[in-house]
Amino acid sequence: MSRELPLLRWLWGRPSVKAVVTAGLLVTVLWNLKCFIRSSNSSDEALKHTKVLTVLVWEWPSRQVPDLSGDVCREQYGIAGCRLSTERRLLSQADVVVFLHTTLPRGRDRLPRDRPHGQGWVWVSLESPTNTRALAGWNQTFNWVMTYRRDSDIFMPYGKLVPNRSATVSIPTKTNLVSWVISNYHRTQKRAEVYKNLSRYLHVNIYGKAAKKPLCKDCLLPTTSKSKFYLAFENSIHQDYITEKLWRNSLLAGTVPVVLGPPRANYEQFIPADSFIHVDDFSSLADLATFLKTMNSSRYQQFFAWQKRYSVKLYADWKERICTICATYPRLPQGRLYPDLQSWFNS
Template sequence: MGNSVGTGKQRALVIASVFVTTLWNLRFFLNLSKGSGEGSKPREPLVILVWEWPSKQVPSISRDVCQELYSITGCQLTTEKQLLHQANVVVFPHSRLQPGRDKLPKEKLPGQNWVWVSLESPSNTRALAEWNQTFNWVMTYRQDSDIFIPYGKLVPNRSATVNIPAKTNLVSWVISNYHRTQKRAEVYKNLSRYLHVNVYGKANNKPLCKECLLPTVSKSKFYLAFENSIHRDYITEKLWRNSLLAGTVPVVLGPPRANYEQFVPADSFIHVNDFDSLEELATFLKTMNSSRYQQFFAWQKRFSVKLYTDWRERICSICAAYPLLPHGHLYPDLQSWFNS
């Protein structure tokens, strides 16, 4: 009897939540469709509460930061937890959810949508099993996320010209967290048998200051854009900033080539898996002539690199996506989804 009563209450809460969400969506779309003519009431702003800020450094946030910085109207961003009861969306970065549920609000309001946020790969994401039936939306680097937040992208730029920085060495790599068990450590060790790699970063006791990274890396013809783990769509700043923005050719280790080609042109990078052996890859890099090398920069004639580094921009993107998101949906098994 006790279980059936509990189940009945749960069903009632679900029905109430869906009902309230439906009313909110209807109101949202009606207000969105209203013109700004005389007599029309301005639609209520969407309130997004960031429960914990994703990064250690919390930037200045005004209520209208989305409009002020990114021209996204009708949206208010806040980190004030006392506004929980006004929030339409609550954002929870996974890194701040540890060690468990005690950091979550005690209750979830009907019609309120919770967002799980992570830029880490599944290999570096712990304790997902306890978050079943908790979050409505996911916000990750995965293209199939409800809110897709890549590390970077290429944006059209027809007036762009090819700019290849002067080169003084062949290959470089910046690495801070070196673990011998990682695939990238194995590949580097074997590749370095056939060519010299200029290694920088904490792992090699050659840390680079923030302003020094790009000028240093740009002097290399090639950059080892090796991801710390291999997962679908997990293509990080190692490609976008350290390689393409720096003006060097990325040698990538990550998901398959076809996955990279969903983000960047096929002739803009070299994939480790393009070769039968690392010796063959090393020979390809060492013997490349100037004409062939310049072809890797053809993308610069059509595109420029946009980096996503500001969490305010990422979170404000929820506002633009909100009308099209699946309201009332819950992820029954977050771990299974993220590891798929």
């Protein structure tokens, strides 16, 4: 041992050895520091993703506010980390505040003037631009939009097809050719013009307030399911504006939709090309009427091939719609305001 000490002192005294050892110690310290920082960041990310988001709905869309107690989003829709509330006293604590256009006050000054740092405001509308008024006064107000349009920050369609491998084709018994349920009928609408001309060539069974034949909530699907075809005519023509007229009144009911809305290519982004008939597929409404009246059983059944792979999911519950905000939240752009909401929605 006594011989080794002088040797160690000699080695340590050499500049090259001292530099190597010092460098090694420095590398070790820096590596440990990097691991510590990475671990801290991972912990911060974990906390960020496990944080329960508080979503305040400024005014619920229906008169009766549902029970929002408990973990509604997780228990009913499988969306964790989401707390819904309509209590405005929680404004300072809310991560997101939701404003439905149909419940917005007339003036911006009736909404909170200041919002907590990092709080996001969502503008919600399921109506088309044709039926949406007074947007000009809401510039520089909302961070995100939630609409039926696929380019929305939070996409909320009226329905969709979901994969279902065990599905089988089920076509209800048919007793008539064509039906249509219509509540708001205005002669200036394109659908009114198309119906008027189409009815010259075939009979359409009409129901709803406009026809003075209202249907109860549980009567609608059993009624439309008896028709071979259903007129899924939208009240206005806009990109992606495909409503419950297609999803519920037609596909879910088990009848073939005859659609009037955006171009066929737009519909095909939502449903298979062979699952519907588009008014624009024909050079005249007389040709469309002939096609419907002369269709044989084999050709008709082909329209239901989609049922072998999919089933219809409706989005009709506002609780589920609001819970979807939490599922989308990690991907939402931060720190942005829509400078001109009207221009965006009308584009």
